[in-house]
Amino acid sequence: MSLDKNMLSKLAVGDKHGEDSPYFEGWKAYDNNPFHPEHNPQGVIQMGLAENQLCSDLIKEWIKANPQASICTAEGIDGFSDIAVFQDYHGLKQFRQAIAAFMERARGGRVRFEEERVVMSGGATGANETLMFCLADRGDAFLVPTPYYAAFDRDLSWRTGVRIIPVECNSSNNFQVTRQALESAYLDAQETGIKIKGLILANPSNPLGTSLDRETLRTLMDFINDKQIHLVCDEIYAATVFAEPGFVSVAEMIQEMDHVNRDLIHIVYSLSKDMGLPGFRVGVVYSYNDAVVTCARRMSSFGLVSSQTQSFLAAMLSDQSFVDNFLKEVSKRVAKRHLMFTEGLKEMGVSCLRSNAGLFVLMDLRQMLKDQTFESEMALWRIIIDKVKINISPGSSFHCSEPGWFRVCFANMDEDTLQIALQRMKSFVLRDRENKNCNNKKRKSFQENLKLSFSSMTYDEHVRTPRLMSPHSPLVRT
Amino acid sequence: MKQLSTKVTSNGHGQDSSYFLGWEEYEKNPYDEIKNPNGMIQMGLAENQLCFDLIESWLAKNPDAASLKRNGQSIFKELALFQDYHGMPEFKKAMAEFMEEIRGNRVTFNPKKIVLAAGSTSANETLMFCLAEPGDAFLLPTPYYPGFDRDLKWRTGAEIVPIHCSSSNGFQITESALQQAYQQAHKLGLKVKGVLVTNPSNPLGTALTRRELNLLVDFITSKNIHLISDEIYSGTMFGFEQFISVMDVLKDKKLENTDVSKRVHVVYSLSKDLGLPGFRVGAIYSNDDMIVSAATKMSSFGLVSSQTQYLLSALLSDKKFTSQYLEENQKRLKSRQKRLVSGLESAGITCLRSNAGLFCWVDMRHLLDTNTFEAELDLWKKIVYNVKLNISPGSSCHCTEPGWFRVCFANMSEDTLDLALKRLKTFVESTDCGRMISRSSHERLKSLRKKTVSNWVFRVSWSDRVPDER
Numbered sequence: 001m002s003l004d005k006n007m008l009s010k011l012a013v014g015d016k017h018g019e020d021s022p023y024f025e026g027w028k029a030y031d032n033n034p035f036h037p038e039h040n041p042q043g044v045i046q047m048g049l050a051e052n053q054l055c056s057d058l059i060k061e062w063i064k065a066n067p068q069a070s071i072c073t074a075e076g077i078d079g080f081s082d083i084a085v086f087q088d089y090h091g092l093k094q095f096r097q098a099i100a101a102f103m104e105r106a107r108g109g110r111v112r113f114e115e116e117r118v119v120m121s122g123g124a125t126g127a128n129e130t131l132m133f134c135l136a137d138r139g140d141a142f143l144v145p146t147p148y149y150a151a152f153d154r155d156l157s158w159r160t161g162v163r164i165i166p167v168e169c170n171s172s173n174n175f176q177v178t179r180q181a182l183e184s185a186y187l188d189a190q191e192t193g194i195k196i197k198g199l200i201l202a203n204p205s206n207p208l209g210t211s212l213d214r215e216t217l218r219t220l221m222d223f224i225n226d227k228q229i230h231l232v233c234d235e236i237y238a239a240t241v242f243a244e245p246g247f248v249s250v251a252e253m254i255q256e257m258d259h260v261n262r263d264l265i266h267i268v269y270s271l272s273k274d275m276g277l278p279g280f281r282v283g284v285v286y287s288y289n290d291a292v293v294t295c296a297r298r299m300s301s302f303g304l305v306s307s308q309t310q311s312f313l314a315a316m317l318s319d320q321s322f323v324d325n326f327l328k329e330v331s332k333r334v335a336k337r338h339l340m341f342t343e344g345l346k347e348m349g350v351s352c353l354r355s356n357a358g359l360f361v362l363m364d365l366r367q368m369l370k371d372q373t374f375e376s377e378m379a380l381w382r383i384i385i386d387k388v389k390i391n392i393s394p395g396s397s398f399h400c401s402e403p404g405w406f407r408v409c410f411a412n413m414d415e416d417t418l419q420i421a422l423q424r425m426k427s428f429v430l431r432d433r434e435n436k437n438c439n440n441k442k443r444k445s446f447q448e449n450l451k452l453s454f455s456s457m458t459y460d461e462h463v464r465t466p467r468l469m470s471p472h473s474p475l476v477r478t
Numbered sequence: 479m480k481q482l483s484t485k486v487t488s489n490g491h492g493q494d495s496s497y498f499l500g501w502e503e504y505e506k507n508p509y510d511e512i513k514n515p516n517g518m519i520q521m522g523l524a525e526n527q528l529c530f531d532l533i534e535s536w537l538a539k540n541p542d543a544a545s546l547k548r549n550g551q552s553i554f555k556e557l558a559l560f561q562d563y564h565g566m567p568e569f570k571k572a573m574a575e576f577m578e579e580i581r582g583n584r585v586t587f588n589p590k591k592i593v594l595a596a597g598s599t600s601a602n603e604t605l606m607f608c609l610a611e612p613g614d615a616f617l618l619p620t621p622y623y624p625g626f627d628r629d630l631k632w633r634t635g636a637e638i639v640p641i642h643c644s645s646s647n648g649f650q651i652t653e654s655a656l657q658q659a660y661q662q663a664h665k666l667g668l669k670v671k672g673v674l675v676t677n678p679s680n681p682l683g684t685a686l687t688r689r690e691l692n693l694l695v696d697f698i699t700s701k702n703i704h705l706i707s708d709e710i711y712s713g714t715m716f717g718f719e720q721f722i723s724v725m726d727v728l729k730d731k732k733l734e735n736t737d738v739s740k741r742v743h744v745v746y747s748l749s750k751d752l753g754l755p756g757f758r759v760g761a762i763y764s765n766d767d768m769i770v771s772a773a774t775k776m777s778s779f780g781l782v783s784s785q786t787q788y789l790l791s792a793l794l795s796d797k798k799f800t801s802q803y804l805e806e807n808q809k810r811l812k813s814r815q816k817r818l819v820s821g822l823e824s825a826g827i828t829c830l831r832s833n834a835g836l837f838c839w840v841d842m843r844h845l846l847d848t849n850t851f852e853a854e855l856d857l858w859k860k861i862v863y864n865v866k867l868n869i870s871p872g873s874s875c876h877c878t879e880p881g882w883f884r885v886c887f888a889n890m891s892e893d894t895l896d897l898a899l900k901r902l903k904t905f906v907e908s909t910d911c912g913r914m915i916s917r918s919s920h921e922r923l924k925s926l927r928k929k930t931v932s933n934w935v936f937r938v939s940w941s942d943r944v945p946d947e948r
Contacts, residue, residue, distance in 0.1 A: 002768040003740045007704070012608040012772035019775060056555040063546075063554060072537045072544035072789060080537070081530040085889075087597075087755040122596055122780040123561075129779055133633055137483050138612075159607055159633070159776070197481070228481065264481070272561075279560040279784030281596075295486040298493060299633070302600045306783035307756030 011159060018153040026381070026391040035389070037416065045421045048391040050206065050359045051412035052240070052276035054333040058326050059275070062316055069315035071308060079311065086307040089300050091120045095310040098317035099284060103269060105323050106239045111251040113286065119296045120310075121283035122303025124236050124270035125155050128200070130285055130299045131266055132160040134292050135230050136197040141165045142232075143185055143199045145177040147362075147398035147405070149206045149234075156200065165189050165196065168401045171364075174353060175208055177201070179219050186227065198230030198264070199223070204237040204247070207362055207398045207407035209355030213245045217253045225260045232266045239274035239327050242335035243356035254288070262288040271313070273359060274330060280309045334359065334411060337418070341410040344422035348429045359411040363392070366404030368432055377403040388428045390421055485633060492627040500858070500868040507866070509894065519898045522868040524680065524836045525889035526714065526753035528810040529803065533752070536799050543792030546785060553788070560784040563777050565594040569787040572794035573761055577746060579800055580713045585725040587763060593773040594787075595760040596780030598710050598747035602629045602674075604776045605743060605762055608769050609704050610636040615668035616706075617659045619643050619651050621839075621875035621882070623680045630674070639663040639670070642878050645841075648830060649682055651675075651690045656697050672704030672741070673697065677724070678711040681875045681884035682839045683815075683832030685715055691727045695738070704741045713751030713804055716812035717833025740766040748790065750836060751807070757786045811836070811888060814895070818887040821899030825906045836888040840869075843881030845909065854880040865905045867898055 005013045026048055035043035068075040071083045086092060096115040103113045121127035136142065138161030144152060145167045156162055167185040169175040182199070189196050199220065204211040212220075224231040233250040241247040254265055267286040272278035282305050285296045317323060334357075342352055342361060353362040369376040374396050381394040384406075395405035410418060485491075500522055509517035537544045546554050560566065567589065574587040595601035610616065612635025618626060619641040630636055641659040643649040656673070663670045673694060678685040686694075698705045707724040715721040728739050744763040749755035759782050762773050794800060818838055819829055830839040846853040851873045858871040861883075872882035887895060 003737065003766050005768070007609075007702075007741065008766075008768055008772070009608055009611050009614075012768060017772075017775045051559055053555070053559065056558060059558070060552060060554050063552075067545070070545060073541075074538065077534055077537060080534055081527065084530065084533075084754045084756050085525050085527060087749070087758070122600075122778075126779045134483055134486050135481075137485075140483075154775075154778070159779075230481065277558045279558050281561070281781050281783050289482075291482055291486050295482075295491070298491045298628075299485075301597075301628070302603055302633075303596045303780035304758050306758050306786045308786050308789070309783045312785070 016154075016158050018151070018158070021150075021397060026385050026393070029385045030391045033389075035417065035420075041420075042389065044385065044389045044391055045417060045424070046391050046412065047408045047410070047421060048393045049412050050273065050409050051278065052273055052330070052334075052359055053412050053414075054276070054337065055326065055330055056276055058322075058329060059277075059316070062319070062322050066315060066319075069312050071311055083307045083311045086310075087304065089120070089297055089304060091118070091300075091305065092307065092310045092314055094314040094318065095305075098314045099269075099282075101320075102317045102323055103238075103284075103286070105320075106274060106327055107247060107249045107252065111249060111255065113251070117286050117288070117293050119285040119287070119293060120300045120303070120305045121285055121296075122305075123272060123278070123281045123283040124234060124268050125151070125283065126281075126300075126303035127268040127270065127283040127285045128152070128155040128232070128234065129158075129160060130296050130303075131200075131232055131268065131287075131292075132156050132162045133299060134295045135232075135266075136160065136162045139163070139195070140197045141189055141194045142197060142230075143167050143182065143189075145169050145181075145201050147175065147207055147395055147400035149202055150393070150397045150399075152200075162197075163194065165194065166399055167199075171353070171402055171405075174210070175205075176216060177220070179223060182220075182223050196227070196229055198232060200232040200234070202234040202236065203250070204235075204241060204357035206237065206358060207360060207393070207395075207400075208353060209358035209361055210353070211241050211245065211247050211357045214248050214253070217248055217250060218257065221250070221253055221257055221260050221265075224264055225257075228261065228264065230264045230266065232268060234268040236268065236270045236273050237358050238269070239330050240334050240359060241357040242331045242338065245356070247357070263292075264289070266292060275326075280313070281305060282309065282313065337410045337415075340415070341408075341418060341422070344419075345425070348422075348426045349433075350425070350429060353405075360407050360409040362395070363406045363408050364404065365406055366402070368429075369404050372403055374403045380404075381406070384428070388424050390424060490628070490632040492624065492632070500862045500870070503862055504868045509866075511891075511893065516866070518862070518866040518868055519894060519901075520868050520889065521886045521898060522870045522884075523889045524750065524884075524886050525755065526750055526807070526811075526836050527889050528814065529753060529807050532799075532803050532806060533793070536793060536796065540792060540796075543789055546788065557784040557788055560787075561781065563774055563781060565592070565777075565782065566784070566787045566791055568795070569782075569791035570594070572791045573746075575797075576794045576800055577712075577744075577763070579797075580721065580751070580804065581723050581726065582720060585723065585729055587725075591763055591765060591770055593762040593764070593770055593777055594782045595762060595773075595777055596758045596782065597749060597755070598708060598745050598760040599625065599629050600758075600777075600780040601745045601747070601760040601762045602626070602706070602708065603634060604773050604780075605706055605745065605769075606630050606634040606636045607776060608772045609706075610634060610671045611669075613637065613668065614671045615639045615663045615666075616671060617641050617656070617663065617673045619649075619655070619675060619679075621649070621681050621872055621877035623676060624870075624874050624876075626674070636671075637663075637666075637668055639666070639668065640876055640878075641673070645830075645879055645882075648684070649679075649839075650687065651693065653693055653697070656693070660701065670701065670703055672706060674706040674708065676708040676710070678709075678715060678721070678834030680711065680835060681837060681870070681872075682830055683835035683837055684830065684839075685717070685719065685721055685834050688722055688727070691722060691724055692731070695724070695727050695731060695733070695742070698741060699738050702741075704743065706743050706745060708745040710745065710747045710750050711835050712746070713807065714811055714836060715834040716808040716815065719833055721834070735765075740764075743769065752803075754790075757790070758782060759786065759790065814887045814892075817892065817895060818885065818899070821896070822885075822902070825899070825903035827902075827906065837884050837886040840883045840885050841881065842883055843879075845906065846881050849880055851880045857881075858883070861902075861905070865901050867901060 030044045033043045035045045067073040071080045096118040100113040100115040141163040265288045269284040271282040393407040504518045509519045570589040574589040615637040746761045748759040870884040
């Protein structure tokens with residue numbers, strides 16, 4: 001039972017949070033019937049969650065060897081009271097230093113980050129919103145190349161009132177953003193009286209899994225500099241880059257491009273993907289603009305990192321040999337998973353956008369669509385969830401301009417589960433091919449002819465393993 | 479600068495106030511018993527540092543919680559991945575029960591109606607986003623926590639209209655003050671969406687009386703608006719009276735499960751009661767499903783770290799610990815407050831009679847050259863620069879009467895408090911006014927003690943939750 005909607009704000013009663021999209025049916029399907037190798041082997045496999053579960057063993061080992069890093073253990077308890085009262089929005093100095101050092105090492109030591117510019121936020125979610133509050137007023141707009149991370153709609157727009165102007169990219173050039181596309185979007189916006197304050201993008205990209213090469217970065221930076229608008233680079237997947245051209249950060253480009261106004265350049269970072277610590281809520285706003293640093297720091301009061309977490313991470317990330325080994329392993333393990341998955345898909349004739357980063361691939365299922373429409377994409381997607389029992393994310397939820405692309409995550413499960421998922425995909429794809437061959441002249445929809453050998457499994461609450469905490473919020477950094 | 483938002487270029491963050499001089503001075507010259515005995519003593523920070531030993535000894539006895547284990551097994555990975563904005567169920571259950579315990583188990587809190595936030599800073603802002611459009615107003619009794627100017631208004635665009643309270647009745651909220659504020663808002667063309675109170679009050683250090691609470695509930699009922707009760711200090715109540723929550727009043731008036739109850743929201747945090755401001759644990763409690771739903775989504779911008787949720791769910795689930803802690807916390811706060819009050823007395827300074835909080839509202843009107851805010855600021859500067867005490871001037875809390883200061887007592891050792899009081903006494907006695915006052919006030923105070931109702935008022939400086947501007 002609720003109050004009359006008039007009693008609440010438009011924000012509260014509206015749907016601009018973006019969580020009512022049909023995309024979430026996949027999540028519900030997973031939540032209702034989550035896969036478990038022993039307890040529920042026929043359940044839905046979660047491949048819609050961009051989590052990095054590949055390196056937690058390294059962190060666990062470090063924790064065991066370093067009990068003093070926790071303020072709660074006998075070895076660390078002397079620090080408890082000082083840390084427990086510490087709510088200074090500058091953050092612990094040693095934490096800022098450790099984060100700056102980690103960011104430097106994730107960029108091969110090719111750039112320097114000043115710890116005074118490291119500003120905390122409630123995850124990258126908080127960082128992106130904070131930057132919007134700092135750089136734009138209500139009604140102003142930011143350009144965002146498509147396809148883009150689904151939750152940007154919430155993070156950038158919801159409470160800030162900032163508009164997103166999509167910059168369409170397409171598969172003809174592997175979804176690379178072009179100067180022409182930027183100029184065209186900018187011009188269109190101007191003509192309708194919309195004030196563009198900047199350009200925001202994730203590099204490496206979610207959902208593409210690709211990192212920008214130097215030339216593209218140069219193009220982007222020249223563009224924003226020419227227009228004197230801001231550039232926000234969300235580098236949350238920086239350490240997941242495993243192949244050429246390697247990770248080139250905007251921080252590196254600034255060093256080469258003297259003519260670019262540094263006051264326009266801002267970086268968002270987080271430990272949620274590179275380190276696999278989304279639960280610890282560590283977001284960073286790193287701006288080259290002093291006024292933005294000051295303002296963002298004041299706003300960080302709304303989403304400071306728990307001092308318990310700051311203190312722990314300050315210790316861990318100051319351990320250079322741990323960090324160097326960790327970064328090496330992340331890249332290696334992500335590469336291995338990526339190969340396993342893409343090879344598996346290749347074997348069944350399914351291709352993906354060529355990628356070199358991220359915790360997912362963008363799978364090309366255009367050929368499996370009844371027709372090249374988003375309705376067909378949704379129809380295919382529903383079958384994959386309901387019959388193949390894999391939760392993947394349809395390209396439309398990322399505002400992709402072309403139907404038929406699906407983001408599939410591969411780093412949030414063990415190898416065995418990944419193989420099972422590949423098996424299921426294989427059966428599905430082969431059947432589909434069979435059906436197509438059988439119905440050469442007259443195409444029937446998948447729903448009519450598709451019969452899979454999996455028996456439907458009614459969900460039993462008690463089957464869920466007690467330790468499985470499935471994130472109910474689909475839009476939390478998926 | 480025009481490339482940046484108006485939020486950057488304006489001073490809606492509220493941190494340009496002259497108050498920060500005190501903070502800056504403290505930062506430049508912080509007192510240390512051994513290393514810097516002449517440094518500035520921080521009395522502008524409403525922190526509770528009195529009970530860490532209790533928490534530390536609990537940690538020593540509970541290694542599993544301390545080292546992210548459950549039944550001896552590491553649950554690190556589970557915690558590292560847990561980012562569900564619904565929060566950890568066991569943590570919300572523990573919070574709900576802790577809140578109930580603070581209220582003598584007279585009311586119940588449903589864990590499903592709790593929304594976690596990054597401190598009450600975030601909780602209050604989130605509630606504003608849910609209840610008010612830009613330009614809508616909330617009524618707040620003065621004096622109020624200065625951080626509200628930032629938390630309630632800055633990014634939300636909401637407005638605050640003050641409900642003027644005065645020392646004539648111990649700064650209690652009156653019906654006429656409420657009506658006046660409501661009308662004032664209308665005069666300014668602002669739509670009133672609700673009333674927000676802090677109970678117990680910061681900076682007054684007093685819990686709202688039942689009369690005031692009834693008045694507030696009646697008022698929001700008749701005006702069909704919201705009531706937010708920030709009960710962050712609910713566990714610091716040390717007086718003889720019990721803490722009365724707005725939830726108690728809803729129950730007593732048989733308003734539970736009515737429309738009115740859906741317009742009453744409680745904000746809580748562990749920053750004051752448990753002395754853990756660094757851990758950023760705040761909560762919104764609302765009976766309205768839509769608000770719970772919207773606030774939950776908004777909490778994505780400031781979730782509580784999972785390792786902190788886990789640690790605290792274990793701590794707060796230990797009922798033996800919580801009941802011991804609450805009792806001991808109250809005892810120690812009471813003793814500290816008494817020490818401050820009697821120390822001030824001997825300097826001829828009175829305070830508002832307080833029964834909660836980590837500070838006293840101190841009456842230094844007699845030390846002002848003139849009854850003006852300029853004089854208040856002058857006095858404050860003397861106290862900061864000469865006496866080397868950082869206390870908070872009432873003007874920074876939007877007090878309508880000059881001469882009141884908030885002085886915190888729970889963020890230092892006893893020795894430091896004694897030293898601060900000594901310095902203050904010396905200062906007071908060194909002023910002409912002080913010498914006269916301290917002689918006559920000594921007599922006055924003797925007789926005052928005999929009265930049944932005292933109206934001593936302590937002025938307290940603000941900025942307990944506003945982080946340093948460094």
